[in-house]
Amino acid sequence: MTLSLPHHYREILKGLGENPEREGLLDTPKRAAKAMQYLCHGYEQNLETIVNGALFASDNDEMVILKDIELYSLCEHHLLPFIGKAHVAYIPTGKVLGLSKLARIVDMFARRLQIQENLTRQIADAIQDVTQAAGVAVVIEAKHMCMMMRGVEKQNSTMNTSVMLGAFRESNTTRMEFLQLIGRSK
Structure with a gap:
């Protein structure tokens, strides 16, 4: 300390x-x-240590999704918490990432002073860097105490952010499949 x-x-x-x-x-x-x-212990972590070699050969080339990963972060503007969940997906190209590593990557970036937009991008880029996937998708839904406890004091507002890379950005069908599987599209 x-x-x-x-x-x-x-x-x-x-x-x-x-x-x-x-x-x-x-x-x-x-x-x-x-x-x-x-x-803020995410500053003391790095991607290589988090992943720790947990990439495994796989013939799977279908979407891998981990949804409802709870996250806790601090708004860099007011140092107040924002709390929510992340949904992440990737399309493997010969290797899959150990399941817990997806949640650990979310935590590493969430445990830093953040804005939600950057947090979403950092998670997506990190998963892409580690997996070399054909595509990565990240959606975060969060409630921000800086909106609820001060300022406009809106208790029921939820911020949603998304980042789509590769196949999720290029293919509307792939993107819609992901959104349907995480329950964000009808």
């Missing part, structure tokens, strides 16, 4: 008009610093 991080949280508490010496706040700067480091 960066030694100055708890100090900065202590200063934030003072700036809010709180007394960091009161009983309930004595350890808050240390706990807040530790929590922020955990929430």
Whole structure:
């Protein structure tokens, strides 16, 4: 833990008009610093370590989908959480990726300060880089606390983003099959 991080949280508490010496706040700067480091541990990870060689030979050339991968991230504009789920798919070309690695890739990028649009792109590009797939698709649906707790205070708004690469971008049929399989198209 960066030694100055708890100090900065202590200063934030003072700036809010709180007394960091009161009983309930004595350890808050240390706990807040530790929590922020955990929430942003994606910066300490890299794609090679996450994948860890879990690419396996396969004759499958049909769509592979993992849906409803829960994600938790922090908005880079307000440092408030956004919470949602990712749906990812790829079309293998001789190799498949270990299933848990898809979720770990989502987590690695989600556990950084983000905007949802960039998060969606980073996940898609990473899966493409690792698998060399014929196509990759990522859809993220999330609720943003910066929209719910402050500003416009819209409690029921959900942001949806998508990135389609390769066959998912080039073929309307492939894209529609993916969207139907994740329940986002009628």
